Structure formats: C-alpha cells, structure tokens
Amino acid sequence: MRARGAGLISAAQLARSPAWLPLDLVSTTDIRLLRLDEAAYRAASFLDQRLLAGSFERGHCTAAAVREATDALLPRAHFVFHIGHVGSTLVARLIGEHAGLFALREPALLRTLKSDPDAAGASALRRALCLLSRTWHPRQRAVIKVTSFVNEIAHELLSTCPDAAAVILFVRPLQYLRGILAGPNSRTELRQLAPARWRRLLRLLGNVAVPAPASEGEWIAMSWLCEMATLHAAVKSPSPAALWVDFDAFLQTPAPCLQAVFDALGAVVSEAQIQQMLQSPLMRQYSKAPEYAYDAQLRHEVLAQAEHEHAPQIRRGMQWLQAAAGAHALARALVR
Numbered sequence: 272m273r274a275r276g277a278g279l280i281s282a283a284q285l286a287r288s289p290a291w292l293p294l295d296l297v298s299t300t301d302i303r304l305l306r307l308d309e310a311a312y313r314a315a316s317f318l319d320q321r322l323l324a325g326s327f328e329r330g331h332c333t334a335a336a337v338r339e340a341t342d343a344l345l346p347r348a349h350f351v352f353h354i355g356h357v358g359s360t361l362v363a364r365l366i367g368e369h370a371g372l373f374a375l376r377e378p379a380l381l382r383t384l385k386s387d388p389d390a391a392g393a394s395a396l397r398r399a400l401c402l403l404s405r406t407w408h409p410r411q412r413a414v415i416k417v418t419s420f421v422n423e424i425a426h427e428l429l430s431t432c433p434d435a436a437a438v439i440l441f442v443r444p445l446q447y448l449r450g451i452l453a454g455p456n457s458r459t460e461l462r463q464l465a466p467a468r469w470r471r472l473l474r475l476l477g478n479v480a481v482p483a484p485a486s487e488g489e490w491i492a493m494s495w496l497c498e499m500a501t502l503h504a505a506v507k508s509p510s511p512a513a514l515w516v517d518f519d520a521f522l523q524t525p526a527p528c529l530q531a532v533f534d535a536l537g538a539v540v541s542e543a544q545i546q547q548m549l550q551s552p553l554m555r556q557y558s559k560a561p562e563y564a565y566d567a568q569l570r571h572e573v574l575a576q577a578e579h580e581h582a583p584q585i586r587r588g589m590q591w592l593q594a595a596a597g598a599h600a601l602a603r604a605l606v607r
Contacts (some may be wrong), residue, residue, distance in 0.1 A: 275326075275328045275329070276328070276329050276330065277306065277328050277329065277330040278330060278331075279330070279331060279332065279333075280304055280330040280331065280332045280336070281332070281336060282332075282335075282336040282337075282339035282340040282343075283340075285304075285332060285336060285337065285340040285402070286339075286340040286341075286343050286344055286405070288405055288406075288407060289307070289312065289373070289375075289405040289406065289407065290306055290307065290308065291304045291305070291306055291330060291332075292304060292305050292306075292307050292318060292322075292378075293332075293337070293380060293402060294319070294320060294322075294323075294379050294380075295379060295380060295383045296334075296337060296380060296383065296384070296395060296398060296399055298334065299334050300333065300334065301331050301332075301333065302331060302332050302333070302334065302337060303329070303331055304329065304330040304331055304332060305322055305323075305327040305328070305329060305330075306327055306328040306329070306330065307322075307327060309407055311327065312367075312373070312374075312375065313364075313367055313374075314561075315376060316360060316376055316377075316558065316559045316560070317376060317377045317559075318375055318376060318377060318378040318379060319377060319378070319379035319382065320379060337398060337402070338398070340401075340402070341397070341398040341401040341402060344401035344402070344404065344405065345401065345404065346397055346400035346401050346404050346431050346432045347404045347412065347413065347432060347434075348400060348403060348404045348412070348413040348414065348415050348432050348435060349372075349412060349413070349414045349415070349432075349435050349436045349437070349438070349536050350414070350415050350416075350417060350425075350428060350429065350432075350435055350436070350437050350438070351363050351366070351414060351415070351416040351417070351437075351438045351439075351440065352417060352422060352425055352437055352438070352439045352440070352502055352505070353416070353419055353439065353440035353441065354419060354422075354440070354441050354442075354447070354494075354495060354498035354499060354502070355419035355457075355460075355494075355498065356447075356450050356451060356454070356457050357440045357441055357442045357447070357450070357518045358440055358518035358521065358522075358558075359416055359440040359518075360376060360416070360558035360559050361553065361554075361558040362416075362438070362440060362516070362518075362521070362529075362532065363376050363414070363416040363558075364376075364553050364558055365529060365532075365548050365549075365553060366414050366438075366532065366533075366536070367414075368548050368551070368553075369533065369538050369540060369544075370408075370411075371410060371411055371412065371538050371539075372411065372412055372413075372414050372536060372538055373406045373407060373411045373412065373413045373414065374414050374416065375403055375413060375414070375415045375416065376416045377416060377417065377418045378403055378415065378417075380399040380402065380403060381399060381403075381415070381417055381418070381421050381424075381428070382418055382420075382421060384396055384399055384424070385420065385421045385423060385424050393427075393431070396424070396427060396428070396431055397431050400428070400431050400432060403415055404432075412536070412537070412538075414536060415428075419498060420464055420467075422498055422501045422502055422505070423471060423501060425437075425501065425502060425505035425506075426504065426505040426506075429505060429506070436512040436513070436514070436535050436536050436537065437505075437506055437512065437513040437514070437535075438513075438514050438516060438532055438535055438536070439502050439506070439513060439514065439515045439516065440516050440518055441499060441502075441515065441516070441517060441518070442517060442518050442519055443517065443519070444492060444495050444588070444589065444592050444606065445585070445589065446519055446574065447491065447492075447495045448488060448491050448492060448495075448581075448584070448585045448588045448589070449574040449577040449578055449581075449585065450574060450577070451491045451494075452487075452488075452491065452577045452580075452581040452584060452585065453573045453574060453576065453577035458487070461490065461491060461494055462490070464494065465484075465490045465493070465494060468493065468494050468497040468498070469483075469484065469490075469493060469497070471497055471501065472493060472496060472497040472500060475497070475500045475501065475504060475601070476500070476599050476601065476602065479598060479599045480598060481594070481595045481598045481599060481602070482591060482594050482595065482598075484591060486584060486587045486588075487584050488581070488583070488584030488585055488586070488587035488588030488589075488591070489587050489588055489591040491584075491588050492587075492588035492589065492591045492592045492595075493591065493595075495592075496592065496595060496602055496605060496606070499605045500601060500602070500605060503601070503605065512535055513535075514531060514532065514535035516528060516531070516532065522567045522570070525549050525554075526542075526545050526546065526549060529545055529548065529549065530542075530545055533545075554566060554567075592606050593606070
C-alpha cells in the first residue's frame with residue numbers, strides 16, 4: 272500500500288502530540304514526518320528510516336515550525352541505555368505496557384545528532400528531546416531507549432532532561448562475548464563500530480596503554496569495555512538516578528527486576544500488573560521481530576552453542592579484558 276501524503280504540518284500540529292514523528296532535524300528547510308498512532312509506536316522496534324517501508328501517512332514541516340513547536344515544549348524524558356544486544360528492546364516493550372509511560376525505541380533523531388557534527392549542539396539536542404518527550408496523555412512520561420552508539424552523548428541527553436532517570440542494561444563480559452558471536456548480524460555490526468569504539472575507549476582511559484585488540488574476540492571484549500566505560504562516565508556525579516540491570520539476572524528473577532525498573536522510573540505498579548506483563552507474549556517473542564518465537568530457554572541454548580563453536584575467540588576476549596584490567600583502574604572495576 273502506498274503511503275498517503277498530508278502536506279505541510281504546522282507547529283501547532285507538531286506540538287500537540289507524538290502523532291507526527293520527525294525522522295531527522297538536519298534539514299534547514301524541509302523535515303520529513305511520519306504519522307504514527309499509539310499502536311504504531313507500540314509495534315515499532317525502531318523509530319527510524321525503516322518506517323518508510325510502511326504505509327504511514329507522510330508529511331513535512333519547516334525548521335521554523337520545529338523551532339516554534341519546541342519553544343512551547345519541555346524536554347521531559349527518562350532513558351534506557353544499553354551496551355547492545357542485551358535485552359533492552361524487551362525491557363523497553365515491558366516499560367511501554369505501563370499506562371503512565373510512553374516508550375520510544377531507538378529514534379533516528381538522536382542517531383542523527385550523534386553522527387552529524389553540523390547538527391549537534393545544545394539547541395538541536397534540546398529541540399529533539401522536546402519532540403521525543405511529547406506524550407499521548409498529560410500524566411504520561413516518555414521513556415526513550417537509545418541506540419547503543421548514541422551512548423557517546425548519554426551525558427548530554429541526561430543533562431538536557433534535568434530530572435531524568437536512567438535504566439542501563441548490560442551483561443557480564445562472558446555473556447556478551449557469547450551473545451555477539453552467536454549472531455552473524457551482531458558480528459557484522461560490531462566490526463563496523465569497533466574502530467570508533469577503540470578510539471573512544473582510549474579517550475575514556477586517558478590514553479593509558481592497553482593492549483590493542485588483534486582478534487575478533489578481543490574486539491568484542493573491547494566493545495564491551497568501551498560501552499560500559501562510556502555509560503559509567505555518563506552517570507557519574509553529579510548524576511541522575513541510574514539503575515544498572517544485568518539482563519541475565521533479569522531473566523532469572525524477572526519480577527523483582529522489573530519492579531526495580533518501574534521504581535527507578537517513578538511509576539507505581541502492582542505485583543498483579545507485573546505478573547500480567549511477564550505472562551504476556553512479550554516474554555516469548557523476539558523483541559526486535561515479534562513474529563519470531565524467542566524466550567529465556569532458547570537464549571540459553573543459543574549462548575551455549577556459541578560457547579561450543581567459538582571457544583578460542585571467547586578465551587582471547589576474556590584474556591584481553593584481564594590485561595586491560597591490569598593496566599587501568601576503571602577497566603579493573605568494570606570487569607570485576
């Protein structure tokens with residue numbers, strides 16, 4: 272079905288609700304918009320250009336309309352950060368089941384501001400967060416799950432939303448190595464991101480000499496350390512409320528972990544509501560592609576298979592982390 276066009280969208284329409292989603296704020300003249308309802312937001316794993324493949328109504332607005340709309344809005348969002356491939360989409364979907372929270376997953380706006388130096392800046396970031404903070408109901412609060420490589424501006428995101436809470440998803444190094452090696456797509460993505468992560472890690476460690484990664488397992492281990500160090504730096508004092516969630520602990524005891532997530536986000540939820548969420552199909556679907564079955568048991572089997580098939584690379588990665596821990600106190604603290 273071909274997407275319909277709605278023409279020029281006004282500042283008032285843009286400010287009224289999240290219905291019109293900007294895909295980017297880079298253009299100084301014409302900004303693309305897609306019209307999404309609440310169900311579309313709930314269904315979308317990624318609020319980015321992949322939505323263009325759907326039949327959503329399309330519109331556009333001017334940069335002046337964005338400025339006018341955001342001048343009337345405030346940046347009021349909480350955040351879900353993660354180190355990549357650690358269950359953050361599932362947790363974000365569960366968060367979105369709460370009537371008082373509006374979950375947005377990986378909006379393209381923030382990727383653009385991270386990757387385009389000309390678009391970056393406090394003003395552009397504030398305007399993006401104002402738009403992403405729009406909610407359907409007055410008492411709702413937006414919760415933005417960012418893309419892992421947007422972690423580099425996590426501190427700026429939190430600083431722009433002064434009372435923001437941060438939920439941070441991670442796994443232990445061994446599980447991260449298994450998880451990345453288990454999937455061809457995650458391995459390809461990691462290879463693409465690894466050089467930039469290596470440069471970032473060296474900056475975070477103050478250019479202290481750590482061994483350069485030389486194998487796939489070592490590059491994966493370095494990526495774990497880079498993202499953990501990035502998020503650690505983002506929430507250091509003065510910091511917002513930050514809850515670190517080990518995804519494997521979440522799978523073992525989901526009810527108390529999910530309760531802690533809602534507590535961190537300031538959302539009141541009953542034990543019965545928690546159980547209803549955990550008994551829903553969300554816990555038995557692959558969160559990025561819900562048409563596929565996936566649960567904790569299947570994840571365990573996939574990771575065990577990766578351990579069997581990639582034992583040498585996993586061993587190299589763990590050895591690299593131990594060497595990095597011996598060279599730098601922050602690396603040592605994060606690994607242990």
